[in-house]
Amino acid sequence: MLSREVKERLREYETPFYLYDMELLRRTVECALREADRYGYRLHYAMKANNDRRIMEFIASCGMGADCVSGNEVRRAIETGFAPKDIVYAGVGKKDSEIIYALRQGIFAFNCESKNELVVIDALARELGVVADVALRINPDIDPHTHSYITTGLSENKFGISPREITDVVGMLGDLRNIDIMGLHFHIGSQITDLGVFAELCRKVNASYRWFTEEGFRITDVNVGGGLGVDYDVPEMHPVPDFAAYFAVFAQGLDLPASVGVHFELGRSLVAQCGELISTVLFTKVSGLGDDIALIDASMTELLRPALYHSRHAIENLTGTGPERAYTIGGTVCESSDIFARDLSLPELRRGDLLSIKTAGAYGAAMASRYNLHDLPQAVFSDEL
Numbered sequence: 538m539l540s541r542e543v544k545e546r547l548r549e550y551e552t553p554f555y556l557y558d559m560e561l562l563r564r565t566v567e568c569a570l571r572e573a574d575r576y577g578y579r580l581h582y583a584m585k586a587n588n589d590r591r592i593m594e595f596i597a598s599c600g601m602g603a604d605c606v607s608g609n610e611v612r613r614a615i616e617t618g619f620a621p622k623d624i625v626y627a628g629v630g631k632k633d634s635e636i637i638y639a640l641r642q643g644i645f646a647f648n649c650e651s652k653n654e655l656v657v658i659d660a661l662a663r664e665l666g667v668v669a670d671v672a673l674r675i676n677p678d679i680d681p682h683t684h685s686y687i688t689t690g691l692s693e694n695k696f697g698i699s700p701r702e703i704t705d706v707v708g709m710l711g712d713l714r715n716i717d718i719m720g721l722h723f724h725i726g727s728q729i730t731d732l733g734v735f736a737e738l739c740r741k742v743n744a745s746y747r748w749f750t751e752e753g754f755r756i757t758d759v760n761v762g763g764g765l766g767v768d769y770d771v772p773e774m775h776p777v778p779d780f781a782a783y784f785a786v787f788a789q790g791l792d793l794p795a796s797v798g799v800h801f802e803l804g805r806s807l808v809a810q811c812g813e814l815i816s817t818v819l820f821t822k823v824s825g826l827g828d829d830i831a832l833i834d835a836s837m838t839e840l841l842r843p844a845l846y847h848s849r850h851a852i853e854n855l856t857g858t859g860p861e862r863a864y865t866i867g868g869t870v871c872e873s874s875d876i877f878a879r880d881l882s883l884p885e886l887r888r889g890d891l892l893s894i895k896t897a898g899a900y901g902a903a904m905a906s907r908y909n910l911h912d913l914p915q916a917v918f919s920d921e922l
């Protein structure tokens with residue numbers, strides 16, 4: 538809940554902008570690290586969720602590693618204080634220039650997603666005279682019960698190496714002298730709220746680990762990815778996700794020797810709740826069906842999730858106190874999918890009211906675009922207000 542003084546101060550900034558609660562970020566990151574530490578688990582921040590420099594610098598300063606999916610992400614991670622030896626690099630389509638850059642940095646591991654990618658990493662590593670540490674990303678065919686666009690571990694998805702290809706891959710590895718298969722990697726999707734899905738993942742991880750060990754591989758590290766979901770409906774009830782319950786599922790389900798390092802790649806659960814998108818009501822009008830529409834100065838260019846996944850974010854009228862009315866909340870972009878909410882009850886909206894769109898710290902600013910030549914949204918931090 539923002540105080541009246543803070544709300545007044547928000548008026549000094551040009552909307553739309555992202556407001557980050559740095560105290561909540563601190564509590565969230567500390568809680569995740571504390572709960573992971575109980576089991577000796579190692580955390581890597583999936584920076585695709587939010588690559589703001591201040592946020593990254595803070596997370597790096599807490600001692601987390603980074604999970605990157607492009608050469609530029611690896612570069613930004615290093616610039617913001619993440620140690621190369623704590624960086625994992627996934628991505629289904631890595632370019633040669635990106636692989637070469639990451640090889641030169643001496644990152645912890647490439648999460649490798651296909652047979653052909655292994656061949657390319659090996660060749661590039663040979664040219665550089667180095668050996669690349671590689672974790673094979675296995676597609677375990679698990680339904681994570683989330684939106685189909687953010688499901689990544691089903692057989693039909695483009696991610697990971699399928700069981701069909703595994704034997705081929707293993708047969709070929711003897712010829713690849715410049716890669717060391719030291720790990721196995723899994724990531725089955727995002728915004729997963731059914732913890733039973735992670736229990737199923739553990740069973741698949743155990744089976745894969747046993748299979749690779751029996752094949753003669755020395756697997757020192759297992760990376761189970763990220764995916765823990767957050768509460769978009771009533772965010773104030775769960776400002777910090779239940780990391781204790783999440784890690785306990787793995788502690789109970791994983792059956793690996795104590796010497797094997799267990800890694801996680803958490804994105805959304807670390808940064809979603811600390812961010813909100815602040816926007817101003819521009820106009821209200823009535824549709825041909827008689828519905829009240831409010832047009833706000835944020836749009837799918839600042840927060841794409843509702844247009845892309847029909848996802849719902851809680852919205853608060855920060856400045857209006859009138860009687861409630863039901864609104865369709867639309868953005869400014871020339872796309873009919875640019876709608877943040879339908880039939881949403883809010884204190885009567887007037888031109889100039891400030892709205893807060895909650896749980897926007899993950900995959901918000903990071904997915905912003907300049908469509909319609911909009912400016913990219915600025916970031917404002919709670920401790921600077």
Ligand SMILES: Cc1ncc(COP(=O)(O)O)c(C=O)c1O
Pocket residue numbers: 583586604627628689724726727728762763764765802803804805806
């Ligand atoms: C390979 C990989 N690791 C980690 C993540 C982070 O996921 P989340 O933000 O759901 O924790 C993603 C995104 O889904 C991913 O693709």
Ligand SMILES: N[C@@H](CCCC[NH3+])C(=O)O
Pocket residue numbers: 585687727728842899900
């Ligand atoms: N961008 C998605 C999550 C994708 C995660 C990356 N694999 C979201 O906004 O929910």
